[in-house]
Amino acid sequence: xxxxxxxxKNAEKFLADTVHEQRLDKLLWAMRxxxxxxxxxxxxWEELRTLASEIKEHTxxxxxxxxxxxxxxxxxxxxxxxxxxDAHEHNQIVYNLLAEQGIDLxxxxxxxxxxxxEMRPFLERRxxxxxxxxxxxxxxxxxxxxxxHIVGPAIHKTNKDVAVLFSKKYGSDPYNEDTAYLAGVMxxxxxxxxxKAHAGMTGANFVVAxxxxxxxxxxxxxxxxSANTPPLHICSVGIEKIIPxxxxxxxxxxxxxxxxxxxxxxxxxxxxxxxxxxxxMHVILVDNGRSARLGMKRFWHSLKxxxxxxxxxxxxxxxxxxxxxxxxxxxxxxxxxxMPTFEVHKYNELPFASTLNGSCSNVCPVKIDIHEQIYVWxxxxxxxxxxxxxxxxxxxxxxxxxxxxxxxxxxxxTLSAALEVLPHFAVYNRLNAWGKHRDxxxxxxxxxxxxxxxxxxxxxxxxKL
Amino acid sequence: MTSVQALSRxxxxxxxxxxxxxxxxxxxxxxxxxxxxxxxxxxxxxxxxRMAGVVVNDDVSDLDLFVRTKFPDAKVICSAIPExxxxxxxxxxxxxxxxxxxxxxxxRSPMGVAETGSIxxxxxxxxxxxxxxxxxxxxxLLDPKQIVANIHDACEHPHFKQRPYSVLxxxxxxxxxxxxxxxxxxQAAKTLTVxxxxxxxxxxxxx
Numbered sequence: 001x002x003x004x005x006x007x008x009k010n011a012e013k014f015l016a017d018t019v020h021e022q023r024l025d026k027l028l029w030a031m032r033x034x035x036x037x038x039x040x041x042x043x044x045w046e047e048l049r050t051l052a053s054e055i056k057e058h059t060x061x062x063x064x065x066x067x068x069x070x071x072x073x074x075x076x077x078x079x080x081x082x083x084x085x086d087a088h089e090h091n092q093i094v095y096n097l098l099a100e101q102g103i104d105l106x107x108x109x110x111x112x113x114x115x116x117x118e119m120r121p122f123l124e125r126r127x128x129x130x131x132x133x134x135x136x137x138x139x140x141x142x143x144x145x146x147x148x149h150i151v152g153p154a155i156h157k158t159n160k161d162v163a164v165l166f167s168k169k170y171g172s173d174p175y176n177e178d179t180a181y182l183a184g185v186m187x188x189x190x191x192x193x194x195x196k197a198h199a200g201m202t203g204a205n206f207v208v209a210x211x212x213x214x215x216x217x218x219x220x221x222x223x224x225x226s227a228n229t230p231p232l233h234i235c236s237v238g239i240e241k242i243i244p245x246x247x248x249x250x251x252x253x254x255x256x257x258x259x260x261x262x263x264x265x266x267x268x269x270x271x272x273x274x275x276x277x278x279x280x281m282h283v284i285l286v287d288n289g290r291s292a293r294l295g296m297k298r299f300w301h302s303l304k305x306x307x308x309x310x311x312x313x314x315x316x317x318x319x320x321x322x323x324x325x326x327x328x329x330x331x332x333x334x335x336x337x338x339m340p341t342f343e344v345h346k347y348n349e350l351p352f353a354s355t356l357n358g359s360c361s362n363v364c365p366v367k368i369d370i371h372e373q374i375y376v377w378x379x380x381x382x383x384x385x386x387x388x389x390x391x392x393x394x395x396x397x398x399x400x401x402x403x404x405x406x407x408x409x410x411x412x413x414t415l416s417a418a419l420e421v422l423p424h425f426a427v428y429n430r431l432n433a434w435g436k437h438r439d440x441x442x443x444x445x446x447x448x449x450x451x452x453x454x455x456x457x458x459x460x461x462x463x464k465l
Numbered sequence: 466m467t468s469v470q471a472l473s474r475x476x477x478x479x480x481x482x483x484x485x486x487x488x489x490x491x492x493x494x495x496x497x498x499x500x501x502x503x504x505x506x507x508x509x510x511x512x513x514x515r516m517a518g519v520v521v522n523d524d525v526s527d528l529d530l531f532v533r534t535k536f537p538d539a540k541v542i543c544s545a546i547p548e549x550x551x552x553x554x555x556x557x558x559x560x561x562x563x564x565x566x567x568x569x570x571x572x573r574s575p576m577g578v579a580e581t582g583s584i585x586x587x588x589x590x591x592x593x594x595x596x597x598x599x600x601x602x603x604x605x606l607l608d609p610k611q612i613v614a615n616i617h618d619a620c621e622h623p624h625f626k627q628r629p630y631s632v633l634x635x636x637x638x639x640x641x642x643x644x645x646x647x648x649x650x651x652q653a654a655k656t657l658t659v660x661x662x663x664x665x666x667x668x669x670x671x672x
Contacts, residue, residue: 027645044497054492061489064481077629083474133652136642152642159644180648183640187652194599194652195562211626221598221638221653228594228630229562239477247494250620253633254580264512265581265616265635268653274629276561276588287477295484 002346004386005328007353011321014156024156025320028313034262035310035363042254052255053367055248056304059209060294066209066242067285073212074283077274082284087117090236090286094119094201097234097282098128103198107190109216109223110134111203112150112307113236113286116329131193133222135186142169148323150330151260151309156322190222200226202272204237205306206252207283210245213273214283217256217266224270231279233272240290240303252306255365259308293341298376302337304366309334311360311370317353326350333360337373340380348386351377409449416443499614505579506609506661513582516636517649518657525660532569535658536602539568543596546573546606548665555592564593570600570654573664574607576622578633580615584659587624587631594630598653603637605657608664 015021039045059066071081084090090113098106106128114120120130120141132138136153140146143165147153154162159177167174172185194200202223206215214235216223227233243249257263275281294300312318312332323331328339328347336354339347351374360370381387387395401411419427419440427440446454466474502508510520525531528549532542543564544551549571558564572591574584584605591597613619624631638653649655 030645047495051492051494054489057486057489058491061486063485064478067478067481083470083477085473085476089473134642135640135651139642152645154642155645157643162643179643179646182643183648183651187650190652191565195565213625219639219641219647220651222651224632225595225598225652228598239481244491246620246625247617249625250615250617251494253616253620261641263516265516265583265633267516267635267637267639268632269583269635270630270632271625272630276594276629285477287480291477291480291484294481294486297486300484300486 002343004346004348005326005350007321007325007327007349010325010327011317011353014322014325015320020156020158020322021320023158024322027155028319031261031313032310032363035259035313036262038258038262038264042258048251048255049365049367051251052306052365053304055243055251056366057301059243060240060300060303063239063242063294066244067239069209070207070212070242071285073209074274075212077212078281079212079274080280080282082282084284084286084288086288087119087286090117090284090288091119091122093284094234094236095123095126095128097232098123098199099126101198101232103232104128105193105197106130106199106201107133107193107197107226107230108201109203109218109226110137110147110153111201111236112147112329113203113238113288114201115147116288117236117286119236131190131197133190133194133226134218134220135183138186138190139165142166145324146329148331149309149312150307150334156324194225194229197230199232199234200228200230201234201236202227204235204241205256206249207237207242208244208246208249208271209242211271211273213246213271215249215269215271217253217269219267221268224268227270227272228276233275233279233281235272235281235283236286237283238290239285239287240294240305256306256308259306259310259363259365289342296341299337299341299373301368302334302341302370302373304368305334305338306366307334308365310363310365314359314363316355316357316359321353326353333370333374334368337368337370337377340377344380344384344386348381348384349388351375351381352391409447412447413450416447419443494617497615497617499579505612505614508579508614509577509582509612511582512578512580513636513657513659516582517639517647518582518636518659520659520661525662528571528660531660532571532604535604536569539602541567542569542571543567543600544571545590545592545596546571555596558593558596561593561595562599564595564599567596567600569602569604570596572597572603572605574605575611575624576619577607577609577612577659578614578616578619579612581633581635583619583633583635585619585622585624585631586634587628589624589628591630597632597634598638600654602656603654603658605659606662606664607659609661610663 132141139154148156166172204214318332336350542551576585638651639649640651641647
């Protein structure tokens with residue numbers, strides 16, 4: 001059993017580095033603002049969100065039928081469809097496809113599913129070199145780190161970080177921090193692999209049952225290059241990505257980029273229905289816990305996610321603690337509700353990395369009740385005895401105090417007075433997580449109850465508070 | 466399909482069937498009218514400009530002169546349209562990776578989308594799909610009559626149900642992965658220039 005991820009402790013390290021922390025916060029909040037502006041430009045925005053949610057709920061509640069329809073159509077189009085129960089089976093299928101043809105270089109575009117399956121190390125251990133062709137993903141690969149954000153994997157890094165990294169790995173100018181220059185270094189160094197590789201891999205944003213198409217949205221064109229240039233295209237896709245028709249696809253295309261970055265659409269929205277002449281196309285439908293999640297009454301709605309990251313960009317905890325602090329494939333609010341479905345014990349702390357402010361649910365393009373699910377996950381952790389002793393004891397005391405008005409009034413009055421005289425160590429210690437990075441605010445001279453008694457009690461005709 | 470694969474398939478489908486929530490209805494997707502003035506060409510211009518694409522304002526009567534003037538250093542000009550020869554045709558590329566030698570690629574799109582500034586391309590127009598991604602610069606002809614209002618209209622194009630490959634391309638390649646500021650190019654074309662030009666022989670409106 002893996003040790004639980006201590007998100008708060010990991011976040012402390014990120015917070016200690018004010019340059020990165022402040023930059024990430026600013027960047028992501030700007031994305032959130034752009035998302036809001038883009039949404040305001042579409043009068044039917046809320047109607048689209050409702051439609052997207054209903055389409056997903058319809059598809060997930062008829063998933064077996066749509067999976068079979070997709071398989072039938074894709075097969076008729078000349079695609080070879082595989083089924084993988086778990087990560088190992090997925091990785092083995094990919095490896096076999098490559099090994100059968102003696103392929104030792106794979107160019108791939110960004111896929112959170114392959115991260116979830118830990119496919120890259122699996123292939124590399126077997127002698128296959130994998131080149132990530134998405135700029136952010138490549139930066140993370142070169143830095144030996146997982147993605148820190150599902151849309152911008154290296155968004156937490158500064159230009160200086162990338163310049164230094166590229167100079168070490170590619171021999172480029174370590175002092176040139178210009179973004180266009182750095183993107184050019186990536187282009188120069190990736191292009192030879194596109195031309196040399198005999199296999200390319202993509203994920204999928206959507207899978208259309210009606211046409212047997214996989215749909216991939218990118219800005220860099222790297223998915224189109226990965227899929228079109230080599231003679232073998234492998235696509236890995238989670239079974240929840242399916243939607244019924246091309247007509248319904250339109251709803252999601254309109255929501256995806258606007259929710260993610262505030263753009264109206266990605267530079268490339270590409271549909272692959274079958275292989276070109278003389279080439280091969282394989283689609284691997286991956287379960288890896290999704291079918292089990294479908295049966296979780298309180299959590300199956302999380303399968304509606306279209307991986308836009310809007311919930312992450314708006315989350316005050318994510319913006320201030322960075323994606324790597326979650327120690328998980330999926331991070332931020334959506335990560336909090338997905339990861340415990342993989343391993344409850346390892347991710348038992350994640351549901352507490354939230355203020356439950358509800359902003360994540362408000363921006364979600366498919367209306368997942370994210371903050372409510374986070375709250376329920378806290379209850380599940382309690383049910384499964386997965387809450388740390390300090391947190392559990394604090395909640396037990398809070399429960400007792402808050403459910404007894406007299407006790408509450410004594411506590412607030414006493415605490416206000418005590419804060420004025422208590423020594424620093426008595427207020428700021430490991431029991432006071434809130435005070436780790438903040439000063440405890442000065443206590444008011446009187447509690448609200450005291451103020452009300454002194455100022456309004458007469459007007460209330462003896463009314464009891 | 467191997468026996469292991471068949472086993473996995475059946476196990477996954479059984480699990481899904483067993484765990485599916487109560488069936489929910491499929492909603493009706495309404496027709497959403499165009500948001501804005503209704504001037505499709507003006508909206509298309511505005512939308513593609515936001516994504517760093519360029520629409521030529523003037524009439525281009527001499528395509529060769531236009532290409533030679535705009536890209537004076539171009540040596541390999543790949544034309545995928547019958548009315549212009551260029552220096553090479555897509556059919557010349559035996560391996561699709563060979564398209565990396567292209568400086569400028571000339572194409573015709575069968576549809577533009579006003580809402581997003583996208584142009585549609587498929588394996589029909591491209592012939593060799595990589596020409597639009599390995600070429601440095603793209604010049605795309607588009608009949609203004611083939612601009613549709615929004616993505617709902619665009620998704621009705623038959624290419625999406627018939628072609629092995631199709632793409633809604635919106636501007637040149639770009640990336641915002643460093644510092645959140647989008648720069649061009651990223652991995653694919655460096656520029657995208659659209660020339661509004663009636664299709665030879667006339668066309669019906671798409672979608």
